[in-house]
Amino acid sequence: MKQPKYRRIVLKLSGEALAGSKGFGIDQDILNSIAEQVKEVKEAGVDVAVVVGGGNIWRGVAGSAKGMDRATADYMGMLATVMNALALQDALEKYGVDTRVQTAIEMRQIAEPYIRRRAIRHLEKGRVVIFAAGTGNPYFSTDTAAALRAAEIEAEVILMAKKVDGVYDSDPVTNPNAKKFRDLGYIEVLNKGLGVMDSTAASLCMDNQIPLIVFSLNQKGNIYRVVMGEEIGTYVGR
Template sequence: MTYKRILLKLSGESLMGDKQYGIDNKQVLQYAHDIKDVHDKGIEMAIVVGGGNIFRGLSAEKSGMDRAQADYMGMLATVINCMALQNALESIGVETRLQSAIKMEQICEPYIRRRAMHHLEERKIVIFGAGTGNPYFTTDTAASLRAIEIKADVVLKGTRVDGIYTADPEKDPSATRYENITYQEVYDKGLNVMDMTAITLCQENKLPIIVFDMNKPGNFMKIALGEPIGTLVKE
C-alpha cells in the first residue's frame, strides 16, 4: 500500500446521491464498502464529513442569520452525517469510533487526539464530527487540521468530480483536468479545491492532497494502490 494512514474528506453533498437534499442510504453504503475494502488492506483511516446536504452556515448567513450561530448549526449537521456513515460501516462489520469537537456524550466521544491515534493503531476507523468545533472554519480546514494532528500521510478529498479542473466542468465543457498542481498554483489561479486556510495548513506541513471522484466504485482502492487517479496537490 502507498499510504500507512490516510484522512478521507467527504462532502455532505456527496452523501445525497441522486437526491436534492438529505442522505441517500444506498450511496452511503457504497462508500462504506469502498472504505472497508481499503481498510482491509491494512491502511489506518480517519474520516471527516461535511454537512452541506443538511445545513450550510454560509448560505444561512447570507439570508440574515448570525454567522457563528449558523456555523454551529452546520457542525451539528456534520454529526448527523457521521452517524449515518458510522451505521453503514458497522452494518458491514467495520469497527468505528465517532469523535466530536462538540461534546455529545450520549452519541459520541469528545475529540481527544491521543485517543484518536490509539483507536487508529487498534485498527478502528475514526470519524471526526462537528468540524473544528469553532465557527468561521470549514470542514475542509477540519480535515487538514485533523490529518496533521494524527500524522496522516495524505488528505484524500472524495467529491463528485474526478479532480481539479481549470473551470467548473459541469458549467464549462472546455475545462481541462490537472493531474498535478502545486499549492501556490491553487492560490494563484483561485481554484476551488479547499478553502485557503485548509490549503495553507497542508502547505506548511507538506501534507499532500488528492482530489478524486469517490462516486466511482473502485477509485478509492486505486488511490490506495498508488494509481494516478484524480488530481494531486503538493509542493
C-alpha cells in the same frame, strides 16, 4: 500482494457527495458504497480517519448570507456533520467495520469528544475514526478540519472525495471545455482560487506538507485505487 502506497489516510467526504443525485439529505446507497470501499481499504492494512461535511443538510455560509448570525449558522452546520457521521458509522458497522465517532463539540450521549491521543489509539487498534463537528469553531470549514486532523494524527495524505473527478480550471458541469489538472502545487491552488479547499485549509496543508488527492466518489472502488497508488484525479502537493 500489492502493498498500499499510504498507511494512514484522512478521507474527506463532502456533504454533497453523501446526498448523491438527490442533492439533499443522505443517500443510503452512497453510504453503503463508501462503507464497502472503506472496509476494503482497512483490509489492506491502512489506518482510516474520515472527516465529513454537512452541506447536504445545512450550509452555514448560506444561512449567513440570508441574514442569520454567522456563528449560529456555522454551529448548525457542525450539527449537520454529526448527523452524517452517525449515518456513516451505522453503515460501516453493518459491514463489520469497528468505528468510533469523535466530535469537536461535546455530546457524550452519542459520540466521544475529540481527543488526539485517543483517536490515534483507535487507529492503531484498527478502528475507523470519524471526525465530526469540524474544528468546533465557527468561521472554519470542514476542509480546514480535515487539514488540522490530518496534521494531528500524522496522516500521510488527505483524500478529497467529490462529485467531480479532479480539479478543473472552471466548472466542468457548465463548461464542457474545462481543463483538468493532473497535478498542482499548493501555491497554484491559492493563487488561481481553484476551489479545491478554502485558503486556510490549503495553507495548513502546505505548511505541514500534507498532499491532497481530489477524485470522484461516483466510481466504485476509487478510494481503494487511490490508496494503492493509482494515478486518478488531481494530486496537490508540491
